[in-house]
Amino acid sequence: MEGETNVTVETNIKVTEQDVRSFSASHKEPEEFTNLRIQALAAAEALPLPKPDKTKIDKWNFTEFPVHAVESSTYSSLEELPEEVKSVVDLEQKNIYIQHNNTPAYSALSEDLKAKGVILTDIFTAIREHSDLVGKYFMKEAVRAEEHKLTSLHAALLNGGVFLYVPKNVEIEEPVQVVFIHDDEQASLFNHVLVVADTSSKVTYVENYFSTIPHSNGLANIVSEVIAEDNASITYGAVDVLAEGFTTYVNRRGIAKRDARIEWAIGMMNDSDTISENTTHLIGDNSIGDTKMVVVGRGTQKQNFTTQVIHWGKNSDGQILKHGVMKDSASSIFNGIGKIEHGATKANAEQESRVLMLSPAARGDANPILLIDEDDVTAGHAASVGRVDPLQLYYLMSRGITKQEAERLVIHGFLAPVVNVLPIEGVKKQLTEVIERKVR
Amino acid sequence: MSTLVITDLHVKIEDKEILKGVNLTINTGEIHAIMGPNGTGKSTLASAIMGHPKYEVTQGSITLDGEDVLEMEVDERARAGLFLGMQYPSEISGVTNADFMRSAMNARREEGDEISLMKFIRELDKKMDVLDMDQDMAQRYLNEGFSGGEKKRNEILQMMMIKPKIAVLDEIDSGLDIDALKVVSEGVNQMRGEDFGCLIITHYQRLLNYITPDHVHVMMQGRVVKSGGEELSHKLEAEGYDWIKAELGIEDETVGQEA
Numbered sequence: 007m008e009g010e011t012n013v014t015v016e017t018n019i020k021v022t023e024q025d026v027r028s029f030s031a032s033h034k035e036p037e038e039f040t041n042l043r044i045q046a047l048a049a050a051e052a053l054p055l056p057k058p059d060k061t062k063i064d065k066w067n068f069t070e071f072p073v074h075a076v077e078s079s080t081y082s083s084l085e086e087l088p089e090e091v092k093s094v095v096d097l098e099q100k101n102i103y104i105q106h107n108n109t110p111a112y113s114a115l116s117e118d119l120k121a122k123g124v125i126l127t128d129i130f131t132a133i134r135e136h137s138d139l140v141g142k143y144f145m146k147e148a149v150r151a152e153e154h155k156l157t158s159l160h161a162a163l164l165n166g167g168v169f170l171y172v173p174k175n176v177e178i179e180e181p182v183q184v185v186f187i188h189d190d191e192q193a194s195l196f197n198h199v200l201v202v203a204d205t206s207s208k209v210t211y212v213e214n215y216f217s218t219i220p221h222s223n224g225l226a227n228i229v230s231e232v233i234a235e236d237n238a239s240i241t242y243g244a245v246d247v248l249a250e251g252f253t254t255y256v257n258r259r260g261i262a263k264r265d266a267r268i269e270w271a272i273g274m275m276n277d278s279d280t281i282s283e284n285t286t287h288l289i290g291d292n293s294i295g296d297t298k299m300v301v302v303g304r305g306t307q308k309q310n311f312t313t314q315v316i317h318w319g320k321n322s323d324g325q326i327l328k329h330g331v332m333k334d335s336a337s338s339i340f341n342g343i344g345k346i347e348h349g350a351t352k353a354n355a356e357q358e359s360r361v362l363m364l365s366p367a368a369r370g371d372a373n374p375i376l377l378i379d380e381d382d383v384t385a386g387h388a389a390s391v392g393r394v395d396p397l398q399l400y401y402l403m404s405r406g407i408t409k410q411e412a413e414r415l416v417i418h419g420f421l422a423p424v425v426n427v428l429p430i431e432g433v434k435k436q437l438t439e440v441i442e443r444k445v446r
Numbered sequence: 447m448s449t450l451v452i453t454d455l456h457v458k459i460e461d462k463e464i465l466k467g468v469n470l471t472i473n474t475g476e477i478h479a480i481m482g483p484n485g486t487g488k489s490t491l492a493s494a495i496m497g498h499p500k501y502e503v504t505q506g507s508i509t510l511d512g513e514d515v516l517e518m519e520v521d522e523r524a525r526a527g528l529f530l531g532m533q534y535p536s537e538i539s540g541v542t543n544a545d546f547m548r549s550a551m552n553a554r555r556e557e558g559d560e561i562s563l564m565k566f567i568r569e570l571d572k573k574m575d576v577l578d579m580d581q582d583m584a585q586r587y588l589n590e591g592f593s594g595g596e597k598k599r600n601e602i603l604q605m606m607m608i609k610p611k612i613a614v615l616d617e618i619d620s621g622l623d624i625d626a627l628k629v630v631s632e633g634v635n636q637m638r639g640e641d642f643g644c645l646i647i648t649h650y651q652r653l654l655n656y657i658t659p660d661h662v663h664v665m666m667q668g669r670v671v672k673s674g675g676e677e678l679s680h681k682l683e684a685e686g687y688d689w690i691k692a693e694l695g696i697e698d699e700t701v702g703q704e705a
Binding site: 400401402403404406408411416420423 | 523538540588
C-alpha cells in the first residue's frame with residue numbers, strides 16, 4: 007500500500023473469546039457447543055502442555071499460527087480432486103468425506119447405508135444436526151478438553167473433522183474413506199474425528215492426511231475419538247503425510263467396551279515435528295485392542311510416538327507392534343505402554359517396538375513400559391534398535407541386487423507388517439510410495 | 447566360454463590367515479568339486495569369491511574372463527555371472543521370495559526391459575516343480591521359517607532362475623536327506639551345459655554320486671593340495687584323507703581354526 011512502511015506480517019494471532027464466539031456463530035453451532043469452546047479456551051491458558059516421555063516440548067510452538075481457518079474450494083465430484091489425491095481414492099468409492107484445508111469439500115454416503123441410519127458428515131454439520139449423539143460422545147469418554155493445554159486448545163479452536171456413526175447391528179463391508187487435503191501454507195488443522203460404532207456393529211475407517219505442498223506455517227492439533235460399543239468392531243487405518251513446518255499434535259484414542267474390538271493400522275509419514283499419542287482403553291471384558299504403527303523420520307525431524315493400551319476389562323487383549331525407520335539426523339522416541347488395571351484378570355498385554363537406523367546421526371529410542379496392577383495376567387515386550395544387517399545386504403547383493411535396492415527391500419520388508427494390513431488398496435500403495443520417497 | 451581364474455589367493459578373517467595361496471581355474475562346461483576335512487578353508491574360498499564383507503583378500507587375484515573380480519562390489523560380481531549358493535542364507539522378513547527373485551532377475555536387465563510378471567511366474571513354477579517345492583514358498587518371506595532343506599532348495603531355485611555363468615555351491619548337501627539330495631542334484635544337473643560352470647564344496651562324497659564332477663580337488667591347510675578326476679572322490683570315500691596327508695607329509699590338515 008502506498009505510504010505503508012510497516013511491512014511486519016502478523017503471524018502471531020492471539021485468539022480471543024470473541025473470535026471463538028464469532029467462529030462458532032458462523033457455523034451456527036448450538037449454544038452448549040459455543041460454551042464448551044469458550045470454557046476450553048479459558049482453561050487452556052492455565053493448563054500445562056502434555057508430557058510425552060523423553061521428549062521436551064516446552065519450546066515447541068503449539069499456540070501461534072497464522073489464521074484460525076482458511077476458505078478453500080469444494081469438489082462437486084471425485085473427478086475434480088487434485089491428481090495426487092486421486093491416486094489414493096477409488097473413483098467408485100461410495101462412502102467418503104473429503105476436507106480441503108478447513109473446508110468440507112465433498113461428502114458421499116450410499117443410499118443403502120443412509121437407509122440403515124449410518125451417518126457420515128463433516129463435524130460442523132454433525133454438531134448442528136446430530137447434537138444428541140455428538141453431545142453424548144464428543145470429548146466425554148475418550149479425550150477430555152481439560153486434560154492439558156493441547157486438548158483444550160483443540161476444543162476451543164476445532165475447525166474441521168468428521169463424524170461417522172454406525173447404528174446397532176449394522177455391518178459395513180466396504181471401508182469408509184476420509185481424506186484431509188492440505189494445500190494452503192497458512193492453514194492450521196484443528197480436526198476432530200469422532201467414530202462411533204454402536205452395539206454389535208462393524209466398520210472400517212481409513213483416513214489420510216495429505217499435504218500436497220512441501221511447507222506449512224500452521225499447526226496441526228488433531229484428535230480422534232473412536233468408540234466401539236459392546237460387541238462392536240472398528241478397524242481404523244490412517245496415513246499421515248503432513249508437510250514440514252507444521253507442529254503436529256495428534257491424539258487418536260479408542261474406547262473398546264464389552265466384547266468390542268479396535269484395530270489400528272497407522273502410517274506416520276509426516277515431515278513435521280510430531281507428537282503422537284495413540285491410546286486404546288479396553289474398558290469392557292473380553293475387549294481387544296490391536297495397534298500397528300509404522301514411522302519414517304528424516305531430515306532433522308523430532309518425533310515422539312506414545313502408544314498405550316490400558317486394560318480395565320477382564321480377559322482383555324492388547325497388542326502393540328511398532329516399526330520405525332530413522333534416517334539423516336531425525337530422532338524419534340517410541341514409548342510403548344501396556345497398563346493393566348487392578349481387576350483386569352486374565353488380561354494379556356503384548357508389545358513389540360523395532361527401530362531401524364539408516365544413518366549414524368539418526369536417533370531412535372524404543373521405550374517399552376509395562377505397568378501391571380493385577381496378578382492374574384500375562385504380558386510381554388520386545389524392543390530393539392539397530393542398523394540394517396550387513397549380512398542381509400550381502401545376501402541380497404550376491405544375487406545382483408544393488409546396495410540401494412537391497413536396502414530398499416530390507417526397509418520395505420521391515421515395514422510390511424503394518425503396510426500389508428491397511429484396508430484400502432490405494433492408501434496401501436500411497437504408503438508404500440511415501441516410504442519409498444522418504445527413505446531414498 | 448567363461449573362465450574363473452583364482453591365482454595365489456590369500457585371505458584373512460579377523461587377522462587370521464585362512465587361505466594361503468589357492469590356485470584354481472574353472473571353465474563353463476565343467477563341474478569341479480572341492481573336498482576336504484573341516485577347517486581347511488573351503489567355505490572361506492567360497493565367501494572370498496563372492497566378496498563377503500568379513501573376508502579380506504591380502505594377496506593374489508580372482509578374474510572372470512580377464513576382469514578383476516576383487517575390484518567389483520558384491521552385486522557387480524553377481525551381475526558379471528558369479529553365484530554363491532550359501533551355507534547359511536539370510537532370512538529377510540517382509541520380502542517375499544518371489545519379489546526378491548524378480549528383483550534379482552531385473553537387476554540384470556535394462557530399465558524398461560523388466561521380465562514380465564507372467565513369464566516370471568511361469569518360469570518360477572517350472573523350476574519349483576523340478577525342486578519339488580510347494581507353490582506357497584514363492585509367497586513366503588525370504589528364507590523366514592524355512593527348514594534347512596527348504597533353504598537349500600531355495601538357493602538352488604535362485605541359481606536356476608538367475609542362470610549364472612559360474613556357481614559356487616557351499617555345502618549345499620549338508621543336512622539334506624537322500625530325497626532332498628536327489629532333488630537338489632537334479633537342479634544342478636539341469637543347469638549343466640557349456641554355458642555353466644560349477645564349483646561344489648562338500649564334506650561328503652555322497653553328493654557326487656548324483657552330480658558327477660569333471661574335476662575333484664582336495665583342500666588342506668588353506669591350499670588345494672591335490673587335484674584329479676572323478677576317481678579321486680571315490681578313493682577319498684574309500685580311504686579317507688590320511689593317505690594324502692602321508693603323501694604330502696601333513697600332520698594337521700586344518701588352518702589352525704578351532705574345530
